[in-house]
Amino acid sequence: MAGIGIVGAGISGLTLALRLQQLGVATTLYCENDADTVRKGRLPATVARMGHTQDRERELGSAHYRDPGCLMSRARLSIKGEPPLEFTANVAQPFHAVDLRLLLPAFMDDYAARGGEIVVSGTAPDAAQVDRWSARHELVVVAAGRRSVTELFPRDAGRSPYDRPQRLLAAGLYRGLELGTLFSYNISGGAGEFFCAPMMTREGIVSALLVEAIPGGPLEPVTRAPWNEVGATLLGLLREHAPRLAEVADPAAFELLGPDDLLQGAVTPTVRRPVAELPSGRVALAVGDAWIVNDPITGQGANLGSRCAWIAAEAIAAGGPYDAAFAAAAAERMWEAGRPVTDWTNAFLQPPPEHVVKLLVAAAGRQDVADLVLSLFSDPPYAWRLLSSPEEIARIVDGGGQPLYDRD
Numbered sequence: 001m002a003g004i005g006i007v008g009a010g011i012s013g014l015t016l017a018l019r020l021q022q023l024g025v026a027t028t029l030y031c032e033n034d035a036d037t038v039r040k041g042r043l044p045a046t047v048a049r050m051g052h053t054q055d056r057e058r059e060l061g062s063a064h065y066r067d068p069g070c071l072m073s074r075a076r077l078s079i080k081g082e083p084p085l086e087f088t089a090n091v092a093q094p095f096h097a098v099d100l101r102l103l104l105p106a107f108m109d110d111y112a113a114r115g116g117e118i119v120v121s122g123t124a125p126d127a128a129q130v131d132r133w134s135a136r137h138e139l140v141v142v143a144a145g146r147r148s149v150t151e152l153f154p155r156d157a158g159r160s161p162y163d164r165p166q167r168l169l170a171a172g173l174y175r176g177l178e179l180g181t182l183f184s185y186n187i188s189g190g191a192g193e194f195f196c197a198p199m200m201t202r203e204g205i206v207s208a209l210l211v212e213a214i215p216g217g218p219l220e221p222v223t224r225a226p227w228n229e230v231g232a233t234l235l236g237l238l239r240e241h242a243p244r245l246a247e248v249a250d251p252a253a254f255e256l257l258g259p260d261d262l263l264q265g266a267v268t269p270t271v272r273r274p275v276a277e278l279p280s281g282r283v284a285l286a287v288g289d290a291w292i293v294n295d296p297i298t299g300q301g302a303n304l305g306s307r308c309a310w311i312a313a314e315a316i317a318a319g320g321p322y323d324a325a326f327a328a329a330a331a332e333r334m335w336e337a338g339r340p341v342t343d344w345t346n347a348f349l350q351p352p353p354e355h356v357v358k359l360l361v362a363a364a365g366r367q368d369v370a371d372l373v374l375s376l377f378s379d380p381p382y383a384w385r386l387l388s389s390p391e392e393i394a395r396i397v398d399g400g401g402q403p404l405y406d407r408d
């Protein structure tokens with residue numbers, strides 16, 4: 001019996017593998033691709049990791065690519081309008097942006113160098129393959145991402161308010177856009193959002209830019225443009241919808257790094273049932289995007305995957321038997337972390353309610369409120385407690401009260 005089987009080597013599977021290894025639990029990591037193939041592959045996402053995720057990586061002894069040029073301690077929110085609404089804040093713990101094609105192979109190398117067993121399948125296995133692997137293990141954790149073995153984990157309609165994508169996405173790495181170490185969040189009402197961050201990539205530090213286009217709106221063309229037309233299409237849209245980004249784009253140099261540095265598509269926000277009983281008699285537990293896929297609009301998926309992997313590792317290390325009751329209890333603990341992220345992100349896909357608009361207006365005039373608002377991305381449980389409470393926002397905004405920093 002070879003301990004715990006982990007299927008998938010994204011941030012969720014690797015955080016789990018590294019943590020269990022650190023806690024002395026035997027694991028086998030089943031990967032679709034080896035580290036070199038991941039390094040040479042297509043851009044999978046444009047991920048900014050928050051302080052709590054970086055803390056876990058530090059504790060694992062796997063803090064990589066800490067170049068100050070990709071650590072953002074300032075963030076700016078700009079909302080297009082007449083007049084525009086804008087504020088810049090200091091974030092307590094810098095955001096960190098590293099191309100996953102660098103970060104994930106570094107984690108794989110750490111795991112292998114510390115004696116971890118990696119099995120490369122070369123293909124994305126189906127439920128039958130997971131079942132066969134499960135015969136070798138006491139428990140299988142499926143961390144194989146949003147295109148995972150979904151037949152094992154059906155959609156949980158009660159936790160999934162949407163049945164279709166709420167945004168169309170175009171994420172890319174660009175030359176000719178210079179923001180320094182600022183994280184820039186731009187909203188164009190009715191059109192969508194633009195997020196821009198300096199990211200460590202295979203070509204050094206460049207700008208990662210994610211466009212979130214409301215379906216049928218004016219940003220949609222960039223989510224469908226051929227890669228060699230994306231730069232020109234996007235430049236026109238930035239001028240119209242994100243003028244603060246257009247200001248720092250050099251029209252002569254602005255372009256995608258290359259065809260593999262673009263991701264276009266959409267996700268349907270979905271929470272799945274996290275526990276499957278396999279024909280082998282073993283149990284499979286889903287973590288990360290295999291369990292919860294949120295729209296990237298709040299930048300939380302990788303951060304949540306890392307947090308849930310940590311929770312799962314603590315539960316596993318405490319001991320079995322790893323039966324359905326164990327998996328259900330572990331999933332409940334993970335849902336305490338997953339629920340606020342999911343509720344907040346799903347709410348963010350709709351126009352903001354009046355009390356949130358009041359908070360943003362207050363942030364434009366008060367630095368303490370601006371710092372609070374942009375630090376919410378680092379603390380989703382607090383973010384959702386605040387943003388779902390008109391009373392607490394009124395206390396801060398109308399009463400001039402100090403924000404409560406009762407963070408988790």
Ligand SMILES: Cc1cc2nc3c(=O)[nH]c(=O)nc-3n(C[C@H](O)[C@H](O)[C@H](O)COP(=O)(O)OP(=O)(O)OC[C@H]3O[C@@H](n4cnc5c(N)ncnc54)[C@H](O)[C@@H]3O)c2cc1C
Nearest residue numbers: 008010011012045048125144145288289299300301302303
């Ligand atoms: C454009 C974009 C921007 C984003 N920005 C942010 C952000 O700023 N911050 C943030 O926190 N999150 C962000 N996210 C979300 C984040 O990328 C995901 O939530 C996170 O990467 C999911 O990690 P995971 O390990 O659960 O799954 P994945 O990263 O999908 O990893 C799954 C792994 O399993 C492998 N695999 C797939 N199927 C199988 C199989 N059947 N068997 C074995 N292996 C398999 C895959 O090859 C992959 O390596 C963004 C997402 C997108 C699309």
